[in-house]
Amino acid sequence: MDISGLTIHEASELLRRREISSLDLTRAALERIARLEGKLHALVTISEDMALQQANQADDRLKRGEATPLTGVPAVIKDNMCTKGVRTTCSSKMLANFVPPYDATVVERLKAGGMVMVGKGNMDEFAMGSSTEHSAFFPTHNPWDLSRVPGGSSGGSAVAVAADEAVYSLGSDTGGSIRQPAGFCSVVGLKPTYGRVSRYGLVAFASSLDQIGPLTKDVTDCALVMNAIAGHDPRDSTSLPYPVPDYTRWLVPDLRGLRLGVPREYFVEGMQRGVEEAIRAAVAKLEELGAEVDWAVSLPYTTYSLAAYYIIAPSEASANLARYDGVKYGFSAQEAENMWDAMEKTKQGGFGPEVKRRIMLGTYALSAGYYDAYYLKAQKVRTLIRRDFDQAFEKFDAVITPTSPTVPFRIGEKVADPLQMYLSDVCTLPINIAGVPALSVPAGFADGLPVGMQVIGKPLGEEVLLRIAFAYEQATDWHKKKPEL
Amino acid sequence: MKLSGEEVKHLALLVRLGLSQAEVERFREQLSDILGAFEVLRQVDTSDVPPTAQSIALENVMRDDEPAPSLPVDQVLANAPSQEEGFFRVRAVLE
Numbered sequence: 001m002d003i004s005g006l007t008i009h010e011a012s013e014l015l016r017r018r019e020i021s022s023l024d025l026t027r028a029a030l031e032r033i034a035r036l037e038g039k040l041h042a043l044v045t046i047s048e049d050m051a052l053q054q055a056n057q058a059d060d061r062l063k064r065g066e067a068t069p070l071t072g073v074p075a076v077i078k079d080n081m082c083t084k085g086v087r088t089t090c091s092s093k094m095l096a097n098f099v100p101p102y103d104a105t106v107v108e109r110l111k112a113g114g115m116v117m118v119g120k121g122n123m124d125e126f127a128m129g130s131s132t133e134h135s136a137f138f139p140t141h142n143p144w145d146l147s148r149v150p151g152g153s154s155g156g157s158a159v160a161v162a163a164d165e166a167v168y169s170l171g172s173d174t175g176g177s178i179r180q181p182a183g184f185c186s187v188v189g190l191k192p193t194y195g196r197v198s199r200y201g202l203v204a205f206a207s208s209l210d211q212i213g214p215l216t217k218d219v220t221d222c223a224l225v226m227n228a229i230a231g232h233d234p235r236d237s238t239s240l241p242y243p244v245p246d247y248t249r250w251l252v253p254d255l256r257g258l259r260l261g262v263p264r265e266y267f268v269e270g271m272q273r274g275v276e277e278a279i280r281a282a283v284a285k286l287e288e289l290g291a292e293v294d295w296a297v298s299l300p301y302t303t304y305s306l307a308a309y310y311i312i313a314p315s316e317a318s319a320n321l322a323r324y325d326g327v328k329y330g331f332s333a334q335e336a337e338n339m340w341d342a343m344e345k346t347k348q349g350g351f352g353p354e355v356k357r358r359i360m361l362g363t364y365a366l367s368a369g370y371y372d373a374y375y376l377k378a379q380k381v382r383t384l385i386r387r388d389f390d391q392a393f394e395k396f397d398a399v400i401t402p403t404s405p406t407v408p409f410r411i412g413e414k415v416a417d418p419l420q421m422y423l424s425d426v427c428t429l430p431i432n433i434a435g436v437p438a439l440s441v442p443a444g445f446a447d448g449l450p451v452g453m454q455v456i457g458k459p460l461g462e463e464v465l466l467r468i469a470f471a472y473e474q475a476t477d478w479h480k481k482k483p484e485l
Numbered sequence: 486m487k488l489s490g491e492e493v494k495h496l497a498l499l500v501r502l503g504l505s506q507a508e509v510e511r512f513r514e515q516l517s518d519i520l521g522a523f524e525v526l527r528q529v530d531t532s533d534v535p536p537t538a539q540s541i542a543l544e545n546v547m548r549d550d551e552p553a554p555s556l557p558v559d560q561v562l563a564n565a566p567s568q569e570e571g572f573f574r575v576r577a578v579l580e
Contacts, residue, residue, distance in 0.1 A: 097564075098564055099563070099564065101556050101560040101561065101563060101564075102556065194539070194540050194541055195541045195543070208538060208539040208540070234548065237543075237546040237548075238539070238541065238543065238546075240541065240543070241543075301529075303525075304525060304526060304529055306522075307522060307523045307525050307526050308526065310519065310523070311523060311526075318500060322500065325501075326566060327565070327566070327573055327575055328564070328565060328573060329564035329565060329566075330564070330566075331566075332566035332567070336576075338576060338577070338580060339575070339576040339577065339578055340501060342576055343501045344497075344501050344502060344503035345503050347500075347501065347502045347503060348502065348503030348504065348505075349503075351502075353508075356502060356504070356508070356512070357512065357515060357516070359500055359502060360493070360496050360497065360500075360502070360512055360516060361516060361519060361520075363496045363499050363500050364496055364516065364520070367496065367499060374523065376536055377526050377529075377531060378526065379536030379537055379538060380529075380531035380534040380535070380536050380537075381526055381529055381531060381534075382536070382537040383531075383534050383535060383536065383537040384529065384531070384534060386537060386540065418515055418518075418519060419518060419519060419522060422519075433540075434540060435539070435540020435541060436540075459540075459541075
């Protein structure tokens, strides 16, 4: 049996029965990494020594009978979450040598649950991008077709799970950065409600939009990781002070009594026919499982999401990234005439092209004379986009859309044209603007490449999303298909 | 929406981002295109719409000001490009 392909719940059962050890599982993951990284480039750092040490500790804990479902299970953490003693680069030259002195809250919680961390996931620099091509180190390749992108920005996290280099991973999602790569790599990815998971120790990109969430091999695993990471954190004042349910209790293979809406604005111009067909077939399956489906819902302000997002997110980024001044940590230009020159050269040398582009864009939208026309206008449109969702959720329990308008595109295809790249997030960004939760679940293939279905829910309605995705997953076998590597 | 090279340089100065002449030219074109695509927002009537800064209902989250342990100085300085006697070393601000 190849144990690298196990899910969390399968591995956890075998660990509990002592049929395998965490050391076996960890070695299997590390062997997979050693064999595949030359092709995939999913990981910025491989933390082998730490993983083996954590595996031994997990095995002791399992012997004592004090295990959680995550104890001893290998994971990858996106490289924008602080890991004490393990460098956290954001795939940027700016932080290439940054070793955090503390753990992000999510990392602390997973460690408390017995995580084995095998590595840090490659990403678009500072999480800005949709293909992982904007990593300052190397692009990550899609395991279903190595000439294609895995999506982004959490591309490394998605590929590590799809290629069985880890059993699960964490990503972060500011405009689709968990869901779009989950869809492109045929894994499950959840962006929780804004505030459901603590952002403490997550390197900030756009603070009103950023949210951490799991990437997993199936829906049950997604619920298990959420059980471990969700909940209030006094160190993040935007984290929500509400109790966390046991998400696994909602995994029932039946959708009777649920009302679903399919908004026509998400079937955009330029959507590939194979994607549209796969999603329509998936929604028909949900109907078969007992859900009541309205196929003609309208969320009229959807079309303005792209413009609103690419004003709001870069504006927040331009403020957040002002901290990289070459003084406290990070890259620091040494050859400079004076303080201002050093600061300018530090940013010039430390940031890549997409990060610079967004800093410039945000600075423009916030600058004197343009603030009202751009930033304030975008914030008002944000209100209208939220109201669209509020109104939809008066009638529906969830809204179903494609995760992306296309299958994974070729490496190099969009990287020179920022606007084309931005359009690949057109189905996912409205969700961050509204702050609601959404999940991508494997929904088949078009021309042999993965298609993801996005399930969008009410604030704090993660349970309903998991229930819908679980029922769909049980009725299909897309999640069992593996790329040939 | 067409930006001039001078406008691009002014923006870069506001955030102290050094740019080469080639970057100024590339950003002038790309930012002009992107800002052009944002014109679509002008079509939306937002006259009676309040702005949304964040999507959760929490406001002014307060906490008690209680002392708690913080990181030791050597760990805080461990990533500093330049340090001296327990402080971050910086260039002269006034010359």
